[in-house]
Amino acid sequence: MNFNPADISESMRKRKRGNKIVPEPDWGPNNPNVTKFLPYHGAYIQLSENNTVACRNKSFANSITFSERPLQPGEIFLVEIEQNESGWSGHMRLGLTQLDPLEMYRRQSIPQYALPDLVDMGKSWIYGISKAHNNILEYMLDTRVLGVDQGYMYVKYGNRPEFNNYNSHIETCRGSVPVSLLKPTRGCDDILPTDMGSRIGVMYIPVDDKEAEMHYIINGVDMGTCAKHIPYKNTPLHVVVDVYGTTKKVRIIQLYHVSTLQAACRDVILHRMNKRDIPALPLPKLLKDYLQYGT
Structure with missing residues (x-):
């Protein structure tokens, strides 16, 4: 598996508010492409x-x-x-x-x-x-x-x-x-x-x-x-x-819908590694929570 955690988009690291990652506006109420x-x-x-x-x-x-x-x-x-x-x-x-x-x-x-x-x-x-x-x-x-x-x-x-x-x-x-x-x-x-x-x-x-x-x-x-x-x-x-x-x-x-960079990074990672291995990644807890739960 050719996956380097350091390659995760910097935008994922920066989008935090308090102790929670703030998702990019994928699912806005006015987005007609969201199901x-x-x-x-x-x-x-x-x-x-x-x-x-x-x-x-x-x-x-x-x-x-x-x-x-x-x-x-x-x-x-x-x-x-x-x-x-x-x-x-x-x-x-x-x-x-x-x-x-x-x-x-x-x-x-x-x-x-x-x-x-x-x-x-x-x-x-x-x-x-x-x-x-x-x-x-x-x-x-x-x-x-x-x-x-x-x-x-x-x-x-x-x-x-x-x-x-x-x-x-x-x-x-x-x-x-x-x-x-x-x-x-x-x-x-x-x-x-x-x-x-x-x-x-x-x-x-x-x-x-x-x-x-x-x-x-x-x-x-x-x-x-x-x-x-x-x-x-x-x-x-x-x-x-x-x-x-x-x-x-x-x-x-x-x-x-058109995926954000944050959501696209998550999809690529989850399709290249087992979800059960995410807790062992050398990443901040907030990022690992986002990868596991999407929030």
Whole structure:
């Protein structure tokens, strides 16, 4: 590993206030490229870090959250599991809904559970994330070859994205996404989908001018079609994340904003070394805390 702690940007060392590192303004409220949770959610959800982190503060239910804005065709919504809580059964639920989150909030009708409650309300495609990486659902795969050009992959109607070592980026409707961001940080390659550090994403791909198919991306692997015949042009599709059961806290991984130097340094370091080795680095405690926890 060719990593020298002295190469960390001086800006990271200087951005301190009191005994805490002050993050650069990555997640400003007026930044249109930042992906957030909608501030209308289940009763036991607490949002933080400008609505990019969702944590269940009690029980195991009443923890449904929604994307702040509708998902676009081909756009990836990605979260990382930051904290689990033992003593419960089941795990995070993830999917899409055409129900209006704001209207549900106004009517106090956000259900306790995404499954089965929200699905039973109709116009929702949601599944539970399981420990079994390869058999979360019985998928119907479309493996037609994609066009690849200079390490970039292009998502086209009816195609299944292949996130492999030959593609450094995937082109989406909102811009180019490094494939490395879809994967866990170094040292977490063998984790289960439900483990801390796991990165779980959802997207939908139109197959014609009326219907789309929903895909999960789990730790950098596209799991194929898990829901078909979604009438994506009828009504906007919001992402649903139910922070359920053993899953206690999730963070949105920003795929489409322009990273600051501080955040970019952290990403590079975490992809080149095991996160468990950070405490042994010859760095100030504040920097090590930022590398480990992002705050």
